[in-house]
Every structure is written in structure tokens, then in C-alpha cells.
Amino acid sequence: MSPSSRRGFRFSHFGMFVSDIARMERFYAGVLEFTVTDRGQLAGASGPVDLVFLSRDPDEHHQIVLVSGRPASLAFNPINQISLAADSLATLRAMHARLLEEDCSEITPVTHGNAVSIYVRDPEGNRLELYFDLPWYVSQPMRLPVDLAGDEAELMARFEAHARSLPGFRPRTEWRAEMARLMGLA
Template identity: 70%
Template sequence: MSRPGLTFSHVGFFVHDIARMEDFYTRLLDFTVTDRGQLSGPKGPMDLVFLSRDPDEHHQIVLISGRPQEIPFNVINQVSLKADSLGTLKAMLRRLQAEGVAGIAPVTHGNALSVYAPDPEGNRLELYIDLPWYVSQPLRVPVDLALSDEQIMATAEAHARSLPGFQPRAQWRAEMARRMGLA
């Protein structure tokens, strides 16, 4: 169930080194290049690389050359990718660590387990799984994903139960559906 009319589809962002970014997203995060080409831009031609992990989506990420050098900070807060399991999340963490990616941060948000890591140009990536409960946000606490799945889930649930707003995800979802006029 979702609101009719619009669904979120993809994101595009400007990059400095399109080849390096393409390599990172295809090799480490298993995106596939679906298309590439060039368009005219205000400062000359722009190269575009279209990436997807879903054969039903032509692209989920578009990399576009021409990111200005003079931006004083990274304007992308984060790009989030939902993992299909805790096992996948842990495997992606190990893959990023093996690649030598600096600044990796596994955390719990109470209602999700996340791994944050920068891509080669400093865009923050979040790889995450939802947990079967909800807690009030924002919340960010380090978590040890080297523990067994059972230990991680037991620790995450015990922590979440101690936080404001704890409730089963289904209960939270029903309330959001009501507030969105979908119930």
C-alpha cells in the first residue's frame, strides 16, 4: 500500500571522477551499467552513467560528470540501499572493509540496523535493514555486527524496548497509513 500518483524511483548526482564512481558502484555494490552517454550541459558536455540492481528499473542511480570543485561541503546527505537480510548487510560490511573503505560505521537506529560508509567522492552511503519494531527518531548508536545474528537481534531488541516510542513495526505502519489517508 502506498500513496497513489507518485513513487520514488531513482537519484542522480554529479561526480568528479565518473570512472572511479562507476567502478565502486558496480564492483562493490553490484550495480549494473544499463546505459551511458553524453548530454550538453551549461558548462559543456556531461557524461552520464545509468546504474541499476533491478531489471524492472532502467536506472536507480545516475552518475553525471561535472561536479564543481568549489563546493565547500558535500550536499548529498546520504544515499540509502535496503539490504534483504542481516546476512547481506554483514557481507556488505565485510566487502567494504576488505576494500579498505575508511570511515565505516555500523549503527542501530532502534528501528533499523545500518552500515554507513563513504563512496570514493565522500557521498555517504547507508546500507540497512529494517527491524520488526519502531522507536522514536532520530537515534544513532554504534552496533557490533561481528556478533552472531542471534546476539545482534537480541541486543538490538533489548535496547529498542528501553527507548521512547517502542512498538511493533506493524502498529507504527498502521498509524502512518491512517495519517497518510490510506487506511
């Protein structure tokens, strides 16, 4: 655990019920490049339940667990979003191109002022947010559609100019130091 993290607990993984486990595995492993680390079956209240464990981190056996048994149609999807952080704007832009090639639904690039995000639906309609943190902070919520085409340096300059016009603009390092104080970590 990082010395700048809260002691006690850290986020590790989540599981979600799915209708078509093979289709969901193909998406998370093929498109988002998770690795299947295990799979198996357990007894469930209504019969056997299939599980597929996936991770992008060799220190985490699984970061996502796909579990069979979700009804094909639900009146409401309780998952607001599943968010994955990109290591660079280049990575995010490459994934944007990949999602367009895969003909995924509802691909929406936006800026939140302090991050650039791509919202997209997985094959069962769960909303994903793939994002890259920008080096500054602005007050939230904030959301504006963006075009990710063009030169990366020009994009970053546009993102920063926009962020500077928003309430709360400051370097991310200042915001982080304030949050560390509020969390009792400073």
C-alpha cells in the same frame, strides 16, 4: 504500484554530479553491485557531459545516474546521505565485511533502534547508509554505534533488548498501520 502506497508518485531514482565518473562507476557497480544499464553523452552548458545509468532492479532503467562535471573540491557537499535497504541482516553483515576489505572510509555500523545501518563514504565522499529494518519501531532520532560481529540470533536479541528500553517501542506492524491511517491509506 502496491495498494498500500500513495497514488500519484513513487520514488524512482536520483542523479548526482561526480568528478571521476570511472572511479564512481567502479564503486557502485563493483562494490554495491549495481548494473550499468546505459551510458552516453549530452551537451551541457560548459561542454559535453558524460552519464552512466545504474540499477539493481530490472523494472527500473536506472536508480542512480552518475553525471560528469562536479568540481574536484567543493566547500560543502549538499548530499546528506544516499540510503539503500538490505533484504536481510546477513546481507548487511556481508556488505560490512566487503567494505572493510575495500578499505572504504568512515565505515560506521550503528543501530537506530528500528534499523541497523552502516554508514560509509563513496570514493567522492558522499555518505551512504546501507540498512536493514528491524521488526519494531522506536521514536527517532536515535543512533548508537554497534559491533556487527558474532552470532546473528544473539545480535538480534541484543538489538531488541536495547530497542525495548527506548521511547516509542512497538511492533513495526503497529507503527506502519498508524502511518497508513495518517496517509489516508487505511
